[in-house]
Amino acid sequence: MPPPPLPDAPDPDATEVCPGCGAVLAPVGDDVDTHPGASPSCARLFEVTLRGLREEAATDLPSAATTRLADAVYDAQHPDPGRPEQVSAALDRLAADLGARPGGRRTQPPPGWTTTIADVAADLDVIDLGVLVDSWARAVLGDWTGAAADPATRYGSHR
Ligand SMILES: [Zn+2]
Numbered sequence: 001m002p003p004p005p006l007p008d009a010p011d012p013d014a015t016e017v018c019p020g021c022g023a024v025l026a027p028v029g030d031d032v033d034t035h036p037g038a039s040p041s042c043a044r045l046f047e048v049t050l051r052g053l054r055e056e057a058a059t060d061l062p063s064a065a066t067t068r069l070a071d072a073v074y075d076a077q078h079p080d081p082g083r084p085e086q087v088s089a090a091l092d093r094l095a096a097d098l099g100a101r102p103g104g105r106r107t108q109p110p111p112g113w114t115t116t117i118a119d120v121a122a123d124l125d126v127i128d129l130g131v132l133v134d135s136w137a138r139a140v141l142g143d144w145t146g147a148a149a150d151p152a153t154r155y156g157s158h159r
Contacts, residue, residue: 018042020078020109023118036080046074046117053129066130069097073137076144077116079109094141098134103145110146114139 018039025041035043056063075090120132
């Protein structure tokens, strides 16, 4: 079920929390393409972050593969309440792309996420998008299966 519309005009200082991934972002208004289960600001951030890659995808196979993977990650992190099978399909694609063994999955989305599109966007100026998407995909699959992310695949450990 989509969240109820806000009763008041948006406050420019307000933030909105994505119902899918929990990313806290500045509202962008309603005039954007949205993804079911995602806030408009989150859907916009995903679109903007992937835009360059999508343009290359028509002529570049690695870019096309990364774009497909990113779409699957986004679907897995933003379940469409009307299409539960979409999450299963997305997780199957992630497991296949990442060479992960099929394992037990949660029946409900995990209570929290290791990585969101906001994290990907934040690191984009220093880390290649393909690396970020791969790491994001592993984190989301790990969150769904309860498996700890492989430390060797994590980028930019700040600890
Ligand atoms: Zn989101």
